[in-house]
Amino acid sequence: MAALGGGAAWRGAWLPALRLARRSSKAVTRHWKAMHLQRHKLMALTEYLAPRPAVPERCLRPAAGPQEEENGYARLLRRQVEEVFRDSRMIVVCQYNSMPGDDMVLMRHYLRKHNIEVKFFLNEIVRPVLSQSRYKNLLPLFVGRNILLVSPETKAKEMLRVLKGVPQVNLLGACIDDTILSRQGVENFAKLPPLEASQGQTVGALALLPSQTCSLLQHGAAHLTALLDRHIRQLRDGAGEGATPAGPEPAQSPGAP
């Protein structure tokens, strides 16, 4: 910005990029002021050049970024899922197509009457829990929107009846008493008689054979006894006819002497 006077070398030199340096404005302006050429050249020369690494970064393996902290809420939900799978005897997985809210409330009410709870879990929480537990075969079911019906009892018939009235919920599969069942399996399970009745039937069927064994074993001896009885009767009847004349003699002989 100082006057271009100075050394004689500058006087009369014609600079290729003629930049008019108007000296009317002050040093510090509100607008961008054209730099003096010397300053401009100096700035260009002394511009910062970032050091380039010998091996470009894209050729190197990317460093593993900071691991995402486990969300406490996700941990809580995972713990809930584990509890549900541990404590309930019957777990039914159904597909959930959007339902009007009133129908949802009614369905929950009817299921609650049979002690069946309706649970919503996100797939991304359930999948890792299942893959590490022994329910690995239920993994393909957890795709899309699902609901879980869980219960400490196994009232499959009542549950099927409620679900029949709700067309938007489709039964996909179930895990009852650690046995994975398909939809057909659940329907067959619902048709089974209750446990006490089937236990009684089994006991009766098992007890039938031993009772028959007893009579079978005694059959031979009883038959022989009956035959001998009849034979004795026949002999007695035959002897009685022949002995009736001889009958009184033995009675008299002790009396005679």
Place this chain on the structure above:
Amino acid sequence: MAGRINVVLRPVKSIVVRFCPFESNVESTRKFLECISRKKIQATNRNCEVTADVRHDGSEPLVDVMFADGDRLIMKGANLTTVEMLTALGSRCNTKELKAEQKSKKKNP
């Protein structure tokens, strides 16, 4: 994305979605069933019956659409995406709607 597609189900009589949930290729078919069962699409035709047939025989996922004029559309969802299935159904429904409108216009000019 699949939630934005609106299908007019007026020319459709019934839709049967058959799949085996323990297979690994049923995701798009299940998503299709979800989208079809939404309130908006169901409201376009209250008489259309949407049935889900859940089996366990390793069969391929299948969507069977019966139209009111007797046509039948069978989509095998094993290698199709949800969007493709919805657009296919939507385009056919639209053409049938147009035909029906033209017919009704011809009848009542």
